[in-house]
Amino acid sequence: MGSLRSLRLAAGSFFRFCESHASSSLRFTRKSDLKRMNGFCTKPQESYKAPTSTYTHRVPLHKPSDWEKRILIWSGRFKSKDQIPETISFEMLDTAKNKLRVKISYVMVALTVLGCILMVIQGKKAAQRNESLTGWNLDKKARLKEETALKAKTE
Incomplete structure (x- = not known):
């Protein structure tokens, strides 16, 4: 120490x-x-002057379009179009868009899982009927060979 x-x-x-x-x-x-402070320029600096116009730190507001109003309703921010004010902040709109984006991604995940389950069920039913892609391909190739043989005989 x-x-x-x-x-x-x-x-x-x-x-x-x-x-x-x-x-x-x-x-x-x-x-x-x-x-x-250089030898060439020793001019004193000017003091800071407040701006003549007063600026209040307000958030810039945005008038939402009909589509943005729907987004605000779907995201759960407002219950109806009547409750939405004439102007809203950009942060409120971004938050609503992000919430809606997350909801859509959840729906897409659920649909993907549901689609996978349906494909597994259909695959098991097809296996019980003895249907397979290999069998389909062999049947298709045999049919095409027969068609080409018939065309060759007719010509």
């Missing part, structure tokens, strides 16, 4: 030494703004 403390003290004194002997081209002013 003692060596760690002495290392910290040595590093601190080194940084203080470097700060005191730093280049005079960059100095901190009272407002902690950087002030550049």
Whole structure:
């Protein structure tokens, strides 16, 4: 522990030494703004002036279209079109779109699982009827061979 403390003290004194002997081209002013002092340009910096027009930090609003109103209703944000205000924030619309996107993805996952289960059931029924893709392919090839043989005889 003692060596760690002495290392910290040595590093601190080194940084203080470097700060005191730093280049005079960059100095901190009272407002902690950087002030550049060159031999060519020693013009004092102007102080910060507040803008003449007052700006309130309001969220920019958006007038939703009919489609966006439907999205707001489907996402569960509002119950009916009458409850939707004339202007809404972009964040509200993005949140509603994201919720709807998640709901659609859940529906797609459920439909995919349902489709897989249906295919397994149909495959088992086809196996009970002794139907297979290999059998279908062999029958199709035999039929095509017969058709080509008939065409060759007629020509």
